[in-house]
Amino acid sequence: MAPPLYSAQLHPGRGLGFFALGTSLHDTLTRIKSEPVKFPKIDLKYDVKQPLAVPTIVELPANGIRFRFDGPEQRLRLIEIIDFTKNHVYVKQGGDKERDLVRPEVANEITGPSFKHIYQRFLGPTYAGEYIKQSGVYILSYPGVAFTFPMKESDYSPNKDIISLIPANEAATSMAIFSGESWAHACKTLWTEVLPSIKTHPPLAKTKDASADEVSLVKIHGGGKLQLFRKWTKNSFWIFLGETTPQQIVHELGPPDSIYYKNDQRMIIHRNRATSNNLDLPKGGDFKQDDLTDTDLSSHPASDDSSREEAIEDDDFTTSTEERFLNYFHQGFDILISTRTDPSETPPSQIGDKIVPGPTVRSGSSSRLVATKIVLHGNVPGSYPFNRHRRCRWEIAYLSPSADKGSMATSETPFSEVEESLREEWKSVYASESEAKQKQRGMVLNRGWGDSPGSSIELLGGWEDTSAGGHHRGGRKKYDGTEDSTTTLYGFPGLVFEVLKNGFVSAVTVF
Numbered sequence: 001m002a003p004p005l006y007s008a009q010l011h012p013g014r015g016l017g018f019f020a021l022g023t024s025l026h027d028t029l030t031r032i033k034s035e036p037v038k039f040p041k042i043d044l045k046y047d048v049k050q051p052l053a054v055p056t057i058v059e060l061p062a063n064g065i066r067f068r069f070d071g072p073e074q075r076l077r078l079i080e081i082i083d084f085t086k087n088h089v090y091v092k093q094g095g096d097k098e099r100d101l102v103r104p105e106v107a108n109e110i111t112g113p114s115f116k117h118i119y120q121r122f123l124g125p126t127y128a129g130e131y132i133k134q135s136g137v138y139i140l141s142y143p144g145v146a147f148t149f150p151m152k153e154s155d156y157s158p159n160k161d162i163i164s165l166i167p168a169n170e171a172a173t174s175m176a177i178f179s180g181e182s183w184a185h186a187c188k189t190l191w192t193e194v195l196p197s198i199k200t201h202p203p204l205a206k207t208k209d210a211s212a213d214e215v216s217l218v219k220i221h222g223g224g225k226l227q228l229f230r231k232w233t234k235n236s237f238w239i240f241l242g243e244t245t246p247q248q249i250v251h252e253l254g255p256p257d258s259i260y261y262k263n264d265q266r267m268i269i270h271r272n273r274a275t276s277n278n279l280d281l282p283k284g285g286d287f288k289q290d291d292l293t294d295t296d297l298s299s300h301p302a303s304d305d306s307s308r309e310e311a312i313e314d315d316d317f318t319t320s321t322e323e324r325f326l327n328y329f330h331q332g333f334d335i336l337i338s339t340r341t342d343p344s345e346t347p348p349s350q351i352g353d354k355i356v357p358g359p360t361v362r363s364g365s366s367s368r369l370v371a372t373k374i375v376l377h378g379n380v381p382g383s384y385p386f387n388r389h390r391r392c393r394w395e396i397a398y399l400s401p402s403a404d405k406g407s408m409a410t411s412e413t414p415f416s417e418v419e420e421s422l423r424e425e426w427k428s429v430y431a432s433e434s435e436a437k438q439k440q441r442g443m444v445l446n447r448g449w450g451d452s453p454g455s456s457i458e459l460l461g462g463w464e465d466t467s468a469g470g471h472h473r474g475g476r477k478k479y480d481g482t483e484d485s486t487t488t489l490y491g492f493p494g495l496v497f498e499v500l501k502n503g504f505v506s507a508v509t510v511f
Helices: 025-033 115-122 246-253 267-273 289-297 308-313 415-429 433-440
Strands: 006-011 043-045 056-060 065-069 076-081 087-092 098-100 130-132 137-142 145-150 174-177 215-222 225-230 236-240 258-261 324-328 333-339 369-377 394-396 443-446 486-492 495-499 505-510
Touching: 025 056, 025 065, 098 115, 236 369, 246 324, 246 369, 394 415, 415 433, 415 486, 415 495, 433 486
Parallel strands: 006 087, 215 394
Antiparallel strands: 043 056, 056 065, 065 076, 076 174, 087 098, 130 137, 137 145, 145 174, 215 225, 225 236, 258 324, 324 333, 333 369, 369 505, 443 486, 486 495, 495 505
16 A cells, blocks of 8 residues: 655755755654654665765655765755655745645646646746756756756757747656755755754744754864864853763753663673673773773663653753763764763873863762763764764864875774874873784674673663664664674774774764
């Protein structure tokens, strides 16, 4: 049985229905998965070797819609209607009068809207479009929306006006929604333009959404100091590991999406096994067993008694003495709240640097719970925990830009380059080069083997299906061979990286 026809208002230059340009890949997939009857099938396409450089595509075959997201930010840049018979698109004119893209009386007779209908009844007159010789199509462009018409090269002439070029009854084969005055203009900045806040998108602007602005970038300054920049603003705030309280975090970010308490019974197996595992881990403050463990533990969903609703309604969750992770799925990170521990050492290049501030208010008693770790998630397509969190972009601010590559170590940098810069930064803290290599070597783990008795279920994780953005659905996440479940962990002072087979960072823990 065919799904109900998806009906949505067209907002040229802004979005289609509740799908707004600029929305994250995580939020878009979360919304789609929340309505399986309306959107029964999802096709995800990405480049395995360059998942953060090549756009990610989400296609809804049953609805005739396709979404394109840029690689680095994973922001929705382009919405396409590729089958007009599987959806109902309309615009609103004065007095809230609706005009349909495909006229209802002929919807079953044609494959798309005719040129005459678009020109006369839907959007009105427009300037001449653009002929794409390689594709054999003519792009009829309006501000923020464009239509594709098939056209033979022999039929095109730059001397003809638009009325002479396209027959009145010619049906469009696709429609694109983008940000820009015309398609020709938008193509130049389609993947890099800073889009306006999604809160100004008409359907969203009418809702009472008091959520905090997204964090667009986290700068890691070393020594447990992180600077978080907000999307669409110039504002930032600091988290000082070992000092920042949960009350301060909630004040800046709002309530977490869920809370994961570290006394969960699933922790016991690993705690009992920790002393018997001969992992030969480096000693010292730069790479500890708990740091390894927490790279995965923080991404586990909240247990049934720690849902987002309880997190919001329970006024005492920031004053409880129980250790827990504050899961911010829609921000792209998790924060461990525990008893105060000293943060990692200051990077050698930052010693004596007074530019990076320290905490202005100390948290008082040493037994009081504070932020001690933060896990930044990459949401790399193809990775095992894909779509648990929104992609969080980061930058290691204390590393100098590479002389030959001219860029800092960022969330988009291949780990081999990040590793090289970190080894150079921290080489002075090791007694010898052999000691540095010993402490910086990688550990391989596989998330897809499940919670068998021979594995550390805390380390591997993946019990519940949280691919819809962290909302518990009551079913196990099954490894079907499509995810990259084998990763490698690398440790440096204050940092643990989880690296995929293609060399990109899936997550980084800062402590």
